[in-house]
Amino acid sequence: MQADEWSTPLAWNRVHRFRQRVLAVPRGLEAVPKVTGSVLPRGFGHSYGDSCLNAGNTLLDTRRLNRILSFDPQTGVLHCEAGVTIDAVQRYAAPYGWRLAVSPSTGLASVAGCVAHDVHGRNHVMAGSFGHHLLAVELMRSDGYHGVCGPGEDEQLFRATVGGMGLTGLITTVKLQLRPVKSSFIDVETHQHTELSALMAHIEASADSHEHATAWLDLTSRRAFRGVLEIGNDAVGGGSFSPSRFRPRMPFDLPRWCVGRPHAQAFNAAYFWLQGRRRPGRVSYQKYLYQMDSLGDWNRLLGPKGFYQYHFLIPAAAVNDGLPRLLEAVRRSDNVVVLAILKRYGPAPAPGMMSFPVRGLGGAFDFVHRGERTTRLFRELDELMIELGGRVYLAKDSTLSPGAFSSMYPQWTDFRAYVDPGFSSSLWRRVTGEEP
Numbered sequence: 001m002q003a004d005e006w007s008t009p010l011a012w013n014r015v016h017r018f019r020q021r022v023l024a025v026p027r028g029l030e031a032v033p034k035v036t037g038s039v040l041p042r043g044f045g046h047s048y049g050d051s052c053l054n055a056g057n058t059l060l061d062t063r064r065l066n067r068i069l070s071f072d073p074q075t076g077v078l079h080c081e082a083g084v085t086i087d088a089v090q091r092y093a094a095p096y097g098w099r100l101a102v103s104p105s106t107g108l109a110s111v112a113g114c115v116a117h118d119v120h121g122r123n124h125v126m127a128g129s130f131g132h133h134l135l136a137v138e139l140m141r142s143d144g145y146h147g148v149c150g151p152g153e154d155e156q157l158f159r160a161t162v163g164g165m166g167l168t169g170l171i172t173t174v175k176l177q178l179r180p181v182k183s184s185f186i187d188v189e190t191h192q193h194t195e196l197s198a199l200m201a202h203i204e205a206s207a208d209s210h211e212h213a214t215a216w217l218d219l220t221s222r223r224a225f226r227g228v229l230e231i232g233n234d235a236v237g238g239g240s241f242s243p244s245r246f247r248p249r250m251p252f253d254l255p256r257w258c259v260g261r262p263h264a265q266a267f268n269a270a271y272f273w274l275q276g277r278r279r280p281g282r283v284s285y286q287k288y289l290y291q292m293d294s295l296g297d298w299n300r301l302l303g304p305k306g307f308y309q310y311h312f313l314i315p316a317a318a319v320n321d322g323l324p325r326l327l328e329a330v331r332r333s334d335n336v337v338v339l340a341i342l343k344r345y346g347p348a349p350a351p352g353m354m355s356f357p358v359r360g361l362g363g364a365f366d367f368v369h370r371g372e373r374t375t376r377l378f379r380e381l382d383e384l385m386i387e388l389g390g391r392v393y394l395a396k397d398s399t400l401s402p403g404a405f406s407s408m409y410p411q412w413t414d415f416r417a418y419v420d421p422g423f424s425s426s427l428w429r430r431v432t433g434e435e436p
């Protein structure tokens with residue numbers, strides 16, 4: 001291990017400012033060092049909250065573990081190191097007619113980060129989550145264990161590691177089953193809606209016919225409802241394309257006075273107007289899946305204090321009652337939601353003990369950071385989620401209390417047995433109160 005300076009690495013929401021010691025894991029992969037306090041593996045810090053932070057302790061930066069070790073174009077089995085990005089896997093496999101079966105909406109996450117949160121995409125109903133497509137995960141633990149777990153091999157450790165938030169050990173390599181595709185394109189159509197019930201019915205009706213689906217809601221207006229459903233299927237033709245590497249970056253934090261309701265309203269109105277002009281068409285997987293990556297560091301658009309995302313999931317049976325109540329609570333609270341997305345989740349049994357998805361409807365709402373006013377609302381929403389049998393996604397969380405966490409993830413007491421005693425995170429200490 002190579003010692004670097006103490007620094008203040010951020011999570012994607014840029015809210016927490018914790019000093020942490022960062023050790024870069026070298027390609028040679030020496031054993032996890034004995035360090036004072038706890039360690040936490042870290043990929044690209046694209047988790048929104050403190051699951052990728054370890055305040056006052058050590059982060060193991062895995063970005064140098066970036067080699068694709070093997071790929072079989074006949075079977076679509078890819079073996080890579082932990083720090084390889086989702087984007088790198090897609091670029092590598094596309095010319096052979098393969099793609100990741102499940103991807104988050106960013107290509108800039110590491111493969112191990114996607115294992116550790118068992119991430120999901122816009123196609124959860126048909127494809128399940130990231131963990132469903134894993135063949136093997138190689139793990140190093142602080143007691144000297146260095147082995148492989150997977151379906152049919154050390155299965156309980158595997159189930160703990162998928163969605164295990166980096167707490168079961170350092171993932172060093174991952175073996176994945178990719179899926180065959182006929183082109184690099186996705187056929188996409190958008191539908192505007194001015195009533196929530198019509199939008200919900202449309203999402204439901206498209207579940208069998210369209211693999212990919214997301215709905216955008218404008219929550220900046222207190223009057224009329226505005227939403228857009230975007231649905232798509234893999235294209236059959238269109239061939240392959242060369243993904244662009246050009247990516248402008250947001251060079252500075254937008255000043256605080258620019259981050260408020262008027263600006264959020266203008267952004268959402270423009271989005272609705274633009275979507276109304278879109279015709280059904282064929283777009284590259286890169287443009288479709290990774291739209292948000294087209295502006296690097298876009299999180300700086302939400303101002304110098306950072307922002308909060310509330311990413312919730314309401315089980316299917318409670319959606320009709322729960323979603324309008326949640327939207328009403330948000331409206332009443334006088335908080336500003338810049339971006340609100342809904343996704344549906346399918347029935348596949350979760351591959352990880354701490355996996356987020358269950359069958360139902362989820363939403364990811366980006367809130368302007370208004371301090372106590374925002375966190376007070378989140379506490380209210382947490383109570384509603386608990387009443388509905390829902391939960392909050394730990395990859396995006398910054399505020400869950402230990403009580404709310406235990407209610408949403410009661411299985412954590414079983415999971416705890418697999419946590420490496422040398423590992424911890426800011427999130428884990430916050431939601432369990434447990435010190436390593």
Ligand SMILES: Cc1cc2nc3c(=O)[nH]c(=O)nc-3n(C[C@H](O)[C@H](O)[C@H](O)COP(=O)(O)OP(=O)(O)OC[C@H]3O[C@@H](n4cnc5c(N)ncnc54)[C@H](O)[C@@H]3O)c2cc1C
Nearest residue numbers: 043044045046047104105109110113116119120165166171
């Ligand atoms: C724009 C954007 C869109 C997103 N869209 C989605 C989405 O659609 N669906 C979704 O599910 N998520 C989504 N996410 C969340 C993101 O996919 C996850 O948070 C993912 O874990 C980030 O990967 P990372 O490499 O940045 O990991 P980090 O954020 O650095 O770490 C995440 C977790 O992985 C663990 N970890 C990292 N590397 C290792 C390793 N080598 N061994 C063991 N544990 C490790 C860390 O300890 C931590 O607990 C999105 C994030 C962004 C910024």
